[in-house]
Amino acid sequence: MTEISTAQPIDAASAPTSGQRIRAGTQVYMYVSLIIVAAIVVVPLISTALGGFKTLGELRGNPFGLPTEWQWSNYTDIIVSKRYWLQMSNSLIIALLTVFLTLTFGAMAAFCFAHIRFFGADYLVNYFLIGLMFPAATAILPLYIRIRDLGLIDTYWGVVLPQVAFGMGMSIMLFRNYFRNLPSELFDAAFVDGCGYMRFFWHITLPLSRPIIATVGIISFVGSWNSYIVPLIMLNSESRYPWPLGIMIYRGEFSTEWQLVLAFITLTILPTIIAFFLAQKHIIAGLTAGAVKS
Amino acid sequence: MSAKAVSSGNTLAVSRRSKRSLANSKWPVLILFLPPALLLFTVLVILPMGEAAWYSFYNWNGYGSPTQWVGWRNYQLIFRNSAFTQALINNGLIVLASLCVQVPLALWLATMISSRIKGALFFRLIFFLPYVLADVAAGMIWRFVYDGDFGLVAGISQFIGVEPPFWLADRDLAMYAILGVVVWKYFGFHMMLFIAGLQAIDKSVLEAADIDGATGFQKFRLVTLPLLGSTVRLSVFFAVVGSLQLFDMIMPLTGGGPSNSTQTMVTFLYNFGVTRMQVGFGSAVGVVLFVICVTLAFSYKRVFMRND
Numbered sequence: 001m002t003e004i005s006t007a008q009p010i011d012a013a014s015a016p017t018s019g020q021r022i023r024a025g026t027q028v029y030m031y032v033s034l035i036i037v038a039a040i041v042v043v044p045l046i047s048t049a050l051g052g053f054k055t056l057g058e059l060r061g062n063p064f065g066l067p068t069e070w071q072w073s074n075y076t077d078i079i080v081s082k083r084y085w086l087q088m089s090n091s092l093i094i095a096l097l098t099v100f101l102t103l104t105f106g107a108m109a110a111f112c113f114a115h116i117r118f119f120g121a122d123y124l125v126n127y128f129l130i131g132l133m134f135p136a137a138t139a140i141l142p143l144y145i146r147i148r149d150l151g152l153i154d155t156y157w158g159v160v161l162p163q164v165a166f167g168m169g170m171s172i173m174l175f176r177n178y179f180r181n182l183p184s185e186l187f188d189a190a191f192v193d194g195c196g197y198m199r200f201f202w203h204i205t206l207p208l209s210r211p212i213i214a215t216v217g218i219i220s221f222v223g224s225w226n227s228y229i230v231p232l233i234m235l236n237s238e239s240r241y242p243w244p245l246g247i248m249i250y251r252g253e254f255s256t257e258w259q260l261v262l263a264f265i266t267l268t269i270l271p272t273i274i275a276f277f278l279a280q281k282h283i284i285a286g287l288t289a290g291a292v293k294s
Numbered sequence: 295m296s297a298k299a300v301s302s303g304n305t306l307a308v309s310r311r312s313k314r315s316l317a318n319s320k321w322p323v324l325i326l327f328l329p330p331a332l333l334l335f336t337v338l339v340i341l342p343m344g345e346a347a348w349y350s351f352y353n354w355n356g357y358g359s360p361t362q363w364v365g366w367r368n369y370q371l372i373f374r375n376s377a378f379t380q381a382l383i384n385n386g387l388i389v390l391a392s393l394c395v396q397v398p399l400a401l402w403l404a405t406m407i408s409s410r411i412k413g414a415l416f417f418r419l420i421f422f423l424p425y426v427l428a429d430v431a432a433g434m435i436w437r438f439v440y441d442g443d444f445g446l447v448a449g450i451s452q453f454i455g456v457e458p459p460f461w462l463a464d465r466d467l468a469m470y471a472i473l474g475v476v477v478w479k480y481f482g483f484h485m486m487l488f489i490a491g492l493q494a495i496d497k498s499v500l501e502a503a504d505i506d507g508a509t510g511f512q513k514f515r516l517v518t519l520p521l522l523g524s525t526v527r528l529s530v531f532f533a534v535v536g537s538l539q540l541f542d543m544i545m546p547l548t549g550g551g552p553s554n555s556t557q558t559m560v561t562f563l564y565n566f567g568v569t570r571m572q573v574g575f576g577s578a579v580g581v582v583l584f585v586i587c588v589t590l591a592f593s594y595k596r597v598f599m600r601n602d
Contacts, residue, residue: 027411030406030409030411031411033402033406034403034406034407034413034417037403037417037421038417038420038421040478041420041421041423041424041478041482042420043446044435044436044438044439044446044478045423045435047438047439047446048435048438051438056444059444060443060444060448061452062449063444063445063446063448063449064446064449104330105330105331105334106331108326108327108328108330108331109327109328109330109331109332111323111327112323112324112327112328116320116323116324118320118324124328124332127335127340128331128335130339130340131335131339132591133587133588133591134343134583134584134587134588135538135539135560135587137539137541137560137563137564137580137583138343138346138580138581138583138584138587139339139342139343139345139346139580139584140563140564140568140576140580141346141349141356141567141568141573141576141577141580142341142342142343142345142346142349142573142577142580143338143342144356144568145345145356145573146337146338146341146342146345161334161338162338164334165334165335165337165338165339166338166339168331168334168335168339169335172331196319197319197320197322197323198319198322198323201323201327222426225428226427226428226429226430226431226542228428228429228430228541228542228545229541229542229560229564233568243428244428244430244431244542247430247431247434247546248430248434248545248546251434251546258438258441258444258445261434261438262438265431265434265435265438268431269427269428269431272426272427272428273423273427276423276426277419280419280422283426284418284419284422284486287425287426287483288483288486288487288490291483291532292487292490292528
């Protein structure tokens with residue numbers, strides 16, 4: 001029954017590879033190495049955030065250090081601008097719709113595959129598995145033409161539906177594996193008591209599936225929040241752009257003013273960083289376990 | 295517990311009457327629960343892939359219906375295109391960088407973080423952070439880092455007292471600069487794979503090695519490393535898949551330039567198929583990419599089924 005605990009965090013600290021104590025010399029070497037790598041990760045991010053507080057002239061002379069005079073207006077101008085909030089809400093709407101449909105459609109289909117025996121079930125599962133094998137980019141041109149013919153170009157749905165469709169394989173796989181490993185006694189008891197499939201799904205399967213709902217939800221949310229190529233192809237109006245497209249447009253407009261671009265990048269990645277630090281265990285476990293298991 | 299065991303267990307336990315009502319209630323569920331996923335997946339994944347194969351034999355700008363049949367010409371054009379060859383080479387370079395830099399780095403960090411060291415959770419958190427950032431944001435941040443006028447590279451050059459280099463504008467160096475960003479963004483994810491792999495190793499094997507008097511390095515080389523084989527394969531597999539999809543990060547960094555030196559398969563598809571609305575040509579690139587992906591998925595399965 002280890003499969004059930006898919007979303008449990010991988011706890012690094014409590015699992016030493018050896019029971020021996022680490023010698024002091026080794027420990028110093030380890031800390032030095034870890035700190036150097038951490039610096040390589042963090043310095044670009046901090047410099048970006050600090051760069052947003054500088055003037056262009058200071059950026060040229062002093063890209064690393066603290067700003068001599070903090071240019072708060074770089075940030076406040078963006079925060080009060082309509083475009084920042086518009087892009088953030090576009091991203092949020094698209095991501096929430098994507099997550100909702102990926103969870104609902106995926107869980108419903110997976111429930112059929114996990115509990116009902118019907119003709120062709122195995123073939124159908126393999127059919128959905130095809131979706132795991134190639135990225136949306138492969139079929140992006142025919143996809144564009146199809147979305148155009150459906151009249152969905154330049155709408156949220158034109159982005160959401162392809163994302164859901166390409167997330168279906170992952171969603172169904174993860175849900176099906178989880179549902180199949182729920183204790184079968186539950187199933188027997190419920191059916192002896194005359195509980196139908198529908199009620200079983202709503203009242204027993206779903207409440208027991210919070211960990212896997214979280215995993216699939218996190219994977220599809222992060223994927224959609226960060227997605228670039230599908231919105232790039234499907235959207236024309238800047239008023240509907242999610243933030244990754246917004247960064248590119250902003251950079252195109254203010255290409256000579258790096259400090260503004262840096263402030264803009266910082267503000268757009270801020271929600272991700274805050275969410276990551278708040279829910280790090282779930283996010284790390286969800287993204288890692290999810291990737292391995294699907 | 296396998297699926298068969300579960301379902302046969304159910305059948306035995308459920309009485310005949312409820313079995314009949316179960317069979318009756320099975321169809322409404324199937325009719326209600328399957329079609330949304332099936333319809334969406336068929337219309338927006340399977341059909342477009344089939345259409346890509348069909349369009350790839352036409353010269354078509356996407357309007358009206360495709361009429362100008364050109365046979366295998368689009369495919370010939372692809373393989374004659376030097377930018378595509380460069381894209382293939384670059385995709386190969388990304389995999390190579392993963393093998394030679396990312397896997398050793400991730401493994402090295404994973405062994406340190408898995409040992410009893412204070413602050414391991416903190417370092418793990420920091421190392422994983424780039425992975426959750428959008429590729430576009432990471433690309434833009436590194437465009438700033440590599441900037442020879444305003445970026446960190448400019449600052450370092452000033453400090454040392456040399457002329458700042460413009461790596462992203464140099465066709466011989468741009469791809470290596472991008473490889474650096476790829477490793478920066480993804481090593482944390484690979485490290486997590488190795489941490490999980492290390493945890494799965496049976497502690498008693500290492501204890502046995504201790505009793506036999508093995509040194510730390512011997513234990514690592516002769517016990518840990520061989521037992522991590524499947525994790526290494528998994529890590530390489532993710533690197534290959536990731537390299538085949540790499541697009542978002544390239545666009546803010548170089549857009550595939552200078553003079554096509556940093557194209558990948560997908561940027562090539564975008565720059566030559568999508569922006570010029572050459573549906574036939576772009577679809578043919580998609581089909582080539584599809585064939586590579588599917589071949590890979592099957593060989594992955596074979597490699598894994600054989601050993602695990």
